[in-house]
Amino acid sequence: MQYRCPKCQSPKIMPVAQANAPAARPVVPKSLVFLVPSIFVLLLLVLISIAMWLFGDGAGSTLQIATVVVFVICAVAGFLFYRDLPDFKISMQAFMQSQKKWKCRECEHEWEI
């Protein structure tokens, strides 16, 4: 099983959806579903806080509490994802191996395993 384009050796390959085969999807852990949006919200809150420190009298206490709460959610989700990671890896590997048709994003070459 190779994860490189046989033509240009690029690792930038992607599976091509097969019409006749059932779409196998990796099982995405719920912790990841939680983690990604909460990191975005945390980044947003931190950016707003920084902007308020720079242009105002500092972040309001509501904003500070919200930032801390979101940070705690991120930490918990991150810890849960860390625990789910081995299962997620196995699921991703099974997904990669179940894909028979691949396409290279560098040279548009398509091939079948």
Ligand SMILES: [Zn+2]
């Ligand atoms: Zn290629």
